Amino acid sequence: MIRCAIIDDEPLAREGLADYVREVDFLQLTGTCENPLELMTMMDKTQVDLIFLDIQMPKMNGIDFLKIVQKPPMVIITTAYPSYALEGFQLNVLDYLLKPITFDRFYKSANKAKDYHRLLTRSHSTEVKGEIVENYFFIKCGSKYEKIFFEDILFIEGMQNYVTIYTLKGKYITLLNLKNLEQSLSSRNFIRVHKSYIVSISKIEGIEGNEIFILSQVVPISRNYREQVIEQVVNSKLLDKNKGV
Numbered sequence: 001m002i003r004c005a006i007i008d009d010e011p012l013a014r015e016g017l018a019d020y021v022r023e024v025d026f027l028q029l030t031g032t033c034e035n036p037l038e039l040m041t042m043m044d045k046t047q048v049d050l051i052f053l054d055i056q057m058p059k060m061n062g063i064d065f066l067k068i069v070q071k072p073p074m075v076i077i078t079t080a081y082p083s084y085a086l087e088g089f090q091l092n093v094l095d096y097l098l099k100p101i102t103f104d105r106f107y108k109s110a111n112k113a114k115d116y117h118r119l120l121t122r123s124h125s126t127e128v129k130g131e132i133v134e135n136y137f138f139i140k141c142g143s144k145y146e147k148i149f150f151e152d153i154l155f156i157e158g159m160q161n162y163v164t165i166y167t168l169k170g171k172y173i174t175l176l177n178l179k180n181l182e183q184s185l186s187s188r189n190f191i192r193v194h195k196s197y198i199v200s201i202s203k204i205e206g207i208e209g210n211e212i213f214i215l216s217q218v219v220p221i222s223r224n225y226r227e228q229v230i231e232q233v234v235n236s237k238l239l240d241k242n243k244g245v
Contacts, residue, residue, distance in 0.1 A: 002117050003047055006032040007039050007062070008054040008078065013099070017052050017078065020106045026114055036065035045143055048073050050113050052097075055079040055088075066091040074113050137184060139165070139174040146172050150189065154214050155199040156181065166217065193229050194222040201233055 004027050006017045014032045021029045030048055033039045035057050042048065053075050055062040063084060066072060077088045080099040088096050094116060095109040136149045152167040158178030165172045182190075182198055192198050197219050199212060206213040207229070210221045221229055 001028045002026055002049045002113060003028050003030045004050040004052060005030050005039060005042060005048045006052045007034075007036060007057070008032075008052075009034050009057040010054070013054065013078070017101070017106075020101075020103055021052075023103070024107065024110050027110060036060045036062065036069075039065070040069070043073075047145060049117060050074045050076065050094075052076050052078050053093075055081060055084050063087055063091070066093070074116060076109050076113065139172060139176065141172050141174055146174075148172065150185070153190075153200050154203045154217065155197060155212075155219050158196045158198075191229060191232060193225050194220050195224075204233060207234065 004021060006014050006021070006029070008014045008017070014034075018029055018032060021027045027050075030046055031042050033042060036053075037059055039048075039051065051073055053062040053065070055077060056079065062077060062079070066075065066088075075091075075093045076095045076097060077084070077093050078097045078099065078101060082098055085096050095112055097105060097109055135151065136147050138145045138147055140146075148165060148167065152169060154166045154168065156166070156178065157164045161175060161177060162173060163176045163178050163181055165174070178196070178198070182192065185198065189201055190198050191201055193212060199214065199219055203214050204212055205215070207221070210223075210226065212219040212221055212229075
């Protein structure tokens with residue numbers, strides 16, 4: 001299912017597109033907005049995969065919105081002005097619909113979004129022994145659902161019923177048990193180093209004494225886990241005069 005939003009300052013245009021969306025079984029209407037500022041507020045609260053975006057609107061037009069928003073969802077422009085087509089495609093919009101929009105043209109555009117969404121979904125998964133294994137998960141941070149890619153994780157810290165996930169993009173705190181989260185992590189890529197810490201093996205830059213260095217962070221190794229950490233992380237890759245890789 002593709003979650004979509006409609007942004008248009010004309011009520012009749014919003015209503016017409018909303019009716020079209022309801023006729024397409026793989027589209028789900030998340031909401032409608034009068035301008036891009038309302039859309040940005042919506043995107044902070046809910047996931048949006050596809051935007052049907054008008055151009056000529058008060059406060060901020062659609063083109064200006066695309067220029068300032070970071071990593072926008074898929075975008076299909078809906079406008080009465082053909083002169084913006086080139087600039088729109090330079091901003092990587094998926095399609096450009098001229099008003100009045102027929103359902104046939106809308107449906108073709110929606111299918112284009114469906115095909116592209118399928119490609120995006122496949123690019124975020126890995127095939128292992130013939131099965132598709134997702135390489136990300138979602139957590140709830142306050143009122144927002146955050147997508148976390150396994151490859152971005154540096155380490156995870158448990159604090160009673162909460163965990164803090166430190167990633168390349170920042171840290172995220174969520175109501176979750178560390179042990180339950182550990183069951184979702186690959187033992188080939190992550191290792192428990194302390195009752196309160198799990199680290200990404202590939203992100204370890206060094207080990208000294210009872211400390212692990214990951215970028216600018218230091219993670220403790222407890223006595224109970226140190227032998228396992230050295231064996232799994234260091235010994236299998238240790239070079240010395242008596243041993244190869």
